[in-house]
Amino acid sequence: MTVRKIIIDTDPGQDDAVAILLALASPEEVEVLGITAVAGNVPLPLTAKNARIICELAGRPDVAVYAGCDEPLSRPLITAEHVHGKTGLDGPDLPDPVMDLRPEHGVDFIIETLRREPEGSVTLCPLGPLTNIATAFRDAPDIIPRVREVVLMGGAYFEVGNITPAAEFNIYVDPEAAETVFKSGVPIVVMPLDVTHKALVTRPRNDAFRALATPVGQAVAEMTDFFERFDKEKYGSLGAPLHDPCVIAYLIRPDLFTGRFINVEIETQSSLTLGMTVADWWRVSGRDPNALFIGDVDADGFFTLLTERLARL
Numbered sequence: 001m002t003v004r005k006i007i008i009d010t011d012p013g014q015d016d017a018v019a020i021l022l023a024l025a026s027p028e029e030v031e032v033l034g035i036t037a038v039a040g041n042v043p044l045p046l047t048a049k050n051a052r053i054i055c056e057l058a059g060r061p062d063v064a065v066y067a068g069c070d071e072p073l074s075r076p077l078i079t080a081e082h083v084h085g086k087t088g089l090d091g092p093d094l095p096d097p098v099m100d101l102r103p104e105h106g107v108d109f110i111i112e113t114l115r116r117e118p119e120g121s122v123t124l125c126p127l128g129p130l131t132n133i134a135t136a137f138r139d140a141p142d143i144i145p146r147v148r149e150v151v152l153m154g155g156a157y158f159e160v161g162n163i164t165p166a167a168e169f170n171i172y173v174d175p176e177a178a179e180t181v182f183k184s185g186v187p188i189v190v191m192p193l194d195v196t197h198k199a200l201v202t203r204p205r206n207d208a209f210r211a212l213a214t215p216v217g218q219a220v221a222e223m224t225d226f227f228e229r230f231d232k233e234k235y236g237s238l239g240a241p242l243h244d245p246c247v248i249a250y251l252i253r254p255d256l257f258t259g260r261f262i263n264v265e266i267e268t269q270s271s272l273t274l275g276m277t278v279a280d281w282w283r284v285s286g287r288d289p290n291a292l293f294i295g296d297v298d299a300d301g302f303f304t305l306l307t308e309r310l311a312r313l
């Protein structure tokens with residue numbers, strides 16, 4: 001397996017944090033060229049700060065972190081403090097970062113990196129609203145054919161929605177951005193709620209993080225504990241879904257996931273179903289497939305991989 005060059009585009013977020021840690025713990029499979037923060041779970045100043053807190057927790061203050069867009073393309077920002085807490089990273093008590101934010105805009109970093117690196121070598125990993133990626137595609141369409149793949153967390157089909165009855169948070173926050181990405185022609189892999197709701201942090205899985213007895217293991221246990229309070233109340237599930245790490249796990253162990261290559265369109269008009277991912281799972285529309293839409297994960301394999309990798313940090 002060759003090392004994949006990736007850019008993580010993120011709105012941390014406890015589950016984003018775990019995804020970043022998994023990537024930084026897996027240098028044989030992924031090389032993190034940089035991290036771009038976007039407004040989403042919490043406003044941009046907090047996501048840009050949280051990304052650096054996590055790099056420092058991983059012992060990687062050398063990772064380049066950039067601030068990107070602070071609001072969706074054409075709508076006011078909607079945030080999710082009710083899920084992630086006031087800071088976006090509620091749970092563990094982590095120190096403020098010492099490392100600096102890079103001065104360049106996150107979107108410029110995405111554009112310049114794709115122009116500089118060999119064509120087809122860079123994978124984009126959006127873990128939040130798609131504002132940065134869509135802005136880069138709109139400002140510099142020449143980069144679109146240079147992208148190897150976009151592997152993103154967002155959307156839902158059978159699980160329908162989590163922020164409205166019809167829409168998943170990342171897509172709902174910036175549906176026009178999502179539409180731009182899904183219509184771009186770039187190869188896309190989607191980790192929707194259908195799969196992330198199967199990646200649940202049960203008590204034994206949380207205990208396994210804590211049992212690592214490292215600052216990283218402790219922080220991840222505390223983050224997923226915090227996350228769980230909300231999700232258990234809402235879904236009555238066995239534990240909190242670990243959404244974003246599915247994206248990174250797919251890059252490392254694609255064999256853990258199964259899905260269908262289908263057509264996915266984004267609803268941008270209806271006030272009732274705004275941000276819905278209209279996924280043609282049953283292939284009834286006749287529209288051309290544009291995304292590998294993941295439906296299932298080997299959850300035990302996923303958590304074994306995650307715990308093994310976090311133990312390295």
Ligand SMILES: [Ca+2]
Pocket residue numbers: 010011012013015016041127128244
């Ligand atoms: Ca996220």
